[in-house]
Every structure is written in structure tokens, then in C-alpha cells.
Amino acid sequence: MITVESLTKRYGGLTAVDHVSFTAQPGRVTGFLGPNGAGKSTAMRVMVGLTEATAGQATILGRRYTDLPNPGREVGVLLDASAQHAGRTGREILTIAAKTMGLPTSRVDEMLARVSLTDTEATRRVRNYSLGMRQRLGIATALLGDPEVLILDEPANGLDPAGIRWMRDLLRDFADAGGTVLLSSHLLHEIEAIADDIVVIGQGRIVAEGTIAELLASASTRVCAADVTALATALAAAGHEVTLTPDGAVQTDATPAAVGELALAARIALTELRASDGARLEEMFLELTADTQRESRLTDLEGAA
Template identity: 70%
Template sequence: MITVENLTKRYGDHTAVDDVSFACTPGQVTGFLGPNGAGKSTTMRIIAGLTPATSGSATVGGRAYREIPNPATQVGVLLDASAQHAGRTGAEILRLTAMTLGVNRSRVDDMLEMVSLTPEEANRRVRNYSLGMRQRLGIANALLGDPHILILDEPANGLDPAGIHWMRTLLRDYANRGGTVLLSSHLLHEIEIIADDILVIGHGRIVAQGTKSDLLAAQGTRVRSLDDAALAAALAGAGIRTLPATDGGFTTEAAPEEVGRVAATAGIALMELRPGDGAQLEEMFLELTQQTQREQPVLQGVPS
């Protein structure tokens, strides 16, 4: 189990992580989402004992990472797949880790087979690896000590669709066997498929957390019209906040009858008006982090 309580990290006047609290439980994959610079990687580095917190605590299995004897046998960590010795082969890196951890050398071959690195690839120097191959090697290294907790920062980066499917299957099986997984990713669709619980962070603060089913449950109204720009302006004039939907129109927390009344008053013909039937993760993510993103959506024809 991973437990984070009132965690804060400041760099001078900048607060990278601001009073963050959450827990990741055994048997669950927890997806950690947020815009670039939101505080995901800093939080994970603090959990893994690489960055000291300004205040608060982060424990893994009830202990701070630095207090765990031979920690890689308890916690597997992959924070940067590129941070591997470029002059060594993949097999050498795993053998050195096995020696450090005191695990049987036969486990190196098991892990290479599990992550689908061939003998030829395993004996190639890491400088000649693709990013996807480095991700596979990093995952093998994280699992070498047979830990019961995994902390992975963007592990799907560089993987092709088949590799992403492989990773998803691997992590799902790991959690189903009682493992705890904390997984950050910018691939929202992958988080939507694999995660049981979701954390959303923006400007260093948790803006939403809960089970995937709760966070993606039906909400508000789905509306689409013949003139979405005019509809957006009319709804904004009525004090109704909207979020653009990926296929046109909007989602809003207002009731359908309220949205319909505004559209009728403005003389806007509606093509769709219905209760929300479950927000997609992208829509939820954009809505929850709307005030913390660098790129803000621009609606054509809507006064700013």
C-alpha cells in the first residue's frame, strides 16, 4: 500500500506539490493524471525516496522508502526509462541489479522473456535501444526483485500499440494477484482502460480522486446545436459553464431543461439534448484541470 499524507514540496517560492493526500491499495491500479508540470513526477520521486519533502509524509507498505531494507524487493520503480547506463547491455544491467538485490541470476532470463526482449536485443548496448525497448528493460528491472508494489512514471512512452496492450495486460495481471500499482500517464485512453482508481492533479493539488466508475459517472447534460458558437455564448450569458465535447457540442452540469430554456430563448435549434451518460476521461480531465493547463481551448466566434 502507498500512503501519501499532506505532502508538500517547495523550491524557493514555487510550490510543486501542495498538501497532497491519497492512498493506493493492493489489488488496484491507480492512474495518476495531470497536465505537464502539475506535480506528478515530483510526487512519485518523493514516494521513491529520491526527493525530500518539505512537509508531510509518503510511505510504502507503512514505511518511508529509505527505511525499507533492500527496497527493490518490496517496491519496483521506473521513473525515467532513459536513465540507464548507455554503455552496458540490457542483460548486464539486469545482472548487476540481480547481484545487488541478492536474487537468483536465473530471474534475469525470466524477466527478459517476460518483457519480450530477445537474446540478441538483451546483448545489445542500451545506447542502441529504442525508447520502447528501454521501457521494457526498465519494467524488467523494476520487477526483478519480485516486489509487491510498482511505481511507474509514463511507462507506455515509446511503446507501439502492441507494446501498450502487453503492458496493460502485465499490470492488470500484477494487480489481480494482489499487487499495488501507481501509474502516471498522458495516454488518457490507457488510464481509462486499466485504472481502478484515478487521481487528477493540477498546480500541485489533487483536484479529483476516486474510483474510475464514480469519476466517470453520468453528470449534467449533453447538448449539441446547429450553431455551437452561439449556444456557448448564450449559455455563458446565463452563467452556465460548458466544456466542449470531442464530437461537437458541450457537456455542462446544468439540468437539460435549464439548457433547453436558454437555447429556446436565444432561438437556437438543438440537435441533441439529454442527460449525461458517463463522461469520457478526456472530457473529465479537461474539465477538472481547465484552470491549470497551459493550453486553453479556443471557441471560434465566442467573445473572450
């Protein structure tokens, strides 16, 4: 369990993380989603004590990270797979971590097998590793101490599709066994595929959060009828918001069920009725990524949510 409370980090005039609060629950994968430079990495560094917060705090398993007696045994951390001494072998890097945590070296072999690094690869220097191999090594380091919590910054970076699939299964199993997973990504579809809960961050602030179902669920219904005008009138009369789309359909905030009942009562034959595609999150995310009109767009979304 990770609890982040009103976490703020300022660099001079720049606020990299702005009153961020959320909870990553055990048994669930929490996706930390945001465009590059949104403050994800800074927030994660604060969580593990590498960066001091300007205000607010983060606790992991109820304690501040820096107060954990042997953090590697409780929290697996991977912030940057490239941050390794290029002259060490993969095995040596794991051995150092195992020794620091007080684990037997047999654990190193277990982890190498777990992340599918072969003996030959493990005896090569990290200088010669691909980014994908470094990510696997980083995951192995994070899992080494059999932690309860995982904090991973962009772990899928550099992995091939099979590797991404492997990572997804691994994190799923970890969460299903009761572990807490917090992983960041700037790719929506990656988060969609793996996370149970999503925290969306932009410009250092949380702009949306909730379960994946909530966030991906449509906020509106698309409906077509033989008599569109009558349908629109009936919906408006029932107090729903109604917009006509250019292709002759009606877009409304009523649920499909409500629309169906209304249409039945008004004896209007429907030709199409469905929840609009869960485009809200993606749209919001695109808006976040684009620099223009960010503020106004976010206000709209917050009003709509």
C-alpha cells in the same frame, strides 16, 4: 499499498507538489494523471526517497521507502527508462540489479522473457535501444525483485500500440494478484484504459480523485421531448437545474431515471433520454492543460463535484 499524506515539495518560491494526499490500494491500478509539469514525477521521486519532501510524507507498505531493508524486493520502481548507463548491455543492467537485491541470475533470464527482450537484444548496449526497448528493460528491472508494489512514471511512453496493450495486461495481472500499482501519465485515454482509481493532479495539487467509474460517470442527463418547454418546467418545478441546449434538448442534473418518472407523471412524450457522455473528466483535464482560467475553472468543478 501506498499512502501519501499531505506531501509538499517547494523549490524556492515554486510549489511543485502541494499538500497531495491519496492512497493507492492493493489489488487496484491507481492512475496518477496530470499534464506535463503538474508535479507527478516530483511526487513519485519523493515517494521513493530520491527527493526529500518539504513537508508531509509517503509510506509504502506502512514504512517510509528509505526504511525498507531491501526496497527492490518490495517495490518495483521505474521513473525514467532512459536513465541507464548507455555503455551497459540490457542483461548487465538487470544483472547488477539482481545482484544488489540478492537474486539468482536465473531471475534475469526470466525477466527478459517476461518483457519479450530477445537474447540478442539483451546483449546489445542500451545506447542502441529504442525508447520502447528501454521501457521494457525498465519494467523488467521493476519486476525483478517480485515486488508487492509498482511505481511507474509514464511507463507507456515510447511503446507501440501492441506494447501498450501488453503493458496494460501486465499491470492488470499484477493488480489482480493483489499487487498495488501506481502509474502516471499525461494521457487521459491511457489512464482510462488501465486504471481502477484515478488521482488527477494539476499545478501540484490534487484536483479530482475517485474510481474511474465515478470520475467518468456523467454528472448530467440529456433529454429531448416533443414539448421541451413543458419538460423544462416540470424539471424545474421538481427542483432540478435545467438548461436548454442550442440543438433543442434539455440538459439537467437529474438522473435519467428521475427524468423518466417526471415525464411519465407529467405525461410528456420523450424522444431522447440518456446520460451525457462522461466528458467531465476530459473537459477538466483540458482545462488543466490550458493555462488560462485555471483557478476559476477548478473552483467551479470542485463546487460541482
